[in-house]
Amino acid sequence: MRDHFIKALTAEAEHNSDIVLITGDLGFSVLDDFAERFPSQFYNSGVAEQNMTQLAAGLALEGAKVFTYSIGNFTTLRCLEQIRNDVCYHNLDVTAVAVGGGFSYGQLGMSHFATEDLAILRALPAMTVVAPSDRRECELLTHQLVKMGGPAYLRIDKGSSGEEDNEASPPQLGKLRTLRTGDDLALICCGGILAEALGAAGKLADRGINATVISAHTVKPLDGEAIVELARKMPIITVEEHNITGGLGGAVAETILSASVQCPGFARIGLGDIYPEIVGDQQYLRNVYKMDAPVIENTALELLGSV
Known part of the structure; x- marks a missing residue:
């Protein structure tokens, strides 16, 4: 799904210079194209997710549309206070993107399991919580999140339902x-x-x-x-x-x-x-x-x- 997320974000960045992507020092094989095409819209915060989220909040206050990117728990639970106090409280246009929902990184153990994130993030006022089931959903919902604005959480799974070719039912934010x-x-x-x-x-x-x-x-x-x-x-x-x-x-x-x-x-x-x-x-x-x-x-x- 992550390839389809970055495909959608890259397409949006082509005509929107306000889009900024910040990575927590990972995903370079996936993010390289975005970084090369939009160097002024890409940052690597290092393994410092709290700082990454604070940077995102500051950029959003200046009018940027920011996406933070890291593994499941790292872009959510490790920086929960910053998401709550800096992003949601001020209703800022920041989307936390978590790769590896659920047991996607199951071979790395409990520290990499994302199994409490939906409950915690949906409890935050103003937060939109999205968990696509397949690559096509991920791509189309990314486009919609860009247009929607506001605090959001995009939970990207390593797997997929395999329903990418089911065009009879395109996804729409907020609808089953x-x-x-x-x-x-x-x-x-x-x-x-x-x-x-x-x-x-x-x-x-x-x-x-x-x-x-x-x-x-x-x-x-x-x-x-x-x-x-x-x-x-x-x-x-x-x-x-x-x-x-x-x-x-x-x-x-x-x-x-x-x-x-x-x-x-x-x-x-x-x-x-x-x-x-x-x-x-x-x-x-x-x-x-x-x-x-x-x-x-x-x-x-x-x-x-x-x-």
Whole structure:
């Protein structure tokens, strides 16, 4: 996804000299073209994410449209105070871009897992939180974030749902994107783990169960109207490569409860309230922590059996 992010940002910078990209001393194979074409719009802050965010805030105060770039936790949790106090409080045009959502860097261990970021960032007033499910979503939503302005968080996954060619449903900030329709239940996901939901939906279809599969790429502001409409019609399962507390599942549950809607059934799939200690590639960790396609399929069967 990161290649498609920088492709979109480079295209925007062609006609917008206010766009500035700051890296926390990584991503050079990806960012080289941008840096060479727009040297006055590119900075390397070094491994100093708090300073990077303060620099971004200062540039934004002078009219720049700034994107900071680093690995998941480093561009969010390490500099959370600066994002909160400098960026969000002043409603500045700064987008924190995190590469490696969830278990993308699973072989580097817990320090590189981004599994609390959605919950923490969506709690900040004025913050838009976006987690694309595929490369095309990432590219198109980057263009939209540039035009939107204001504080934002773009969570880029290493993986992809594989739905890049699905042009029937282009992503739109703040709106759910439906990739598969069905009447029996809805699988609502964010990030590349949507691929697991699509796999589960295929297996469920073999059993005669038709699932709607949705990318909730904009975790905040969530498309509450569409969520409530789904909740009135069918059971819902949320799927996220993130802690079960405070993430997409929590946001969907809050929306349904606030609308006083009686959903036929509801379940959340994600990381339990733990610090994951196992190291391995992304697919292996999805399996270990019970958020892969077979788990989604079995959860759907159990939920439908109890409805």
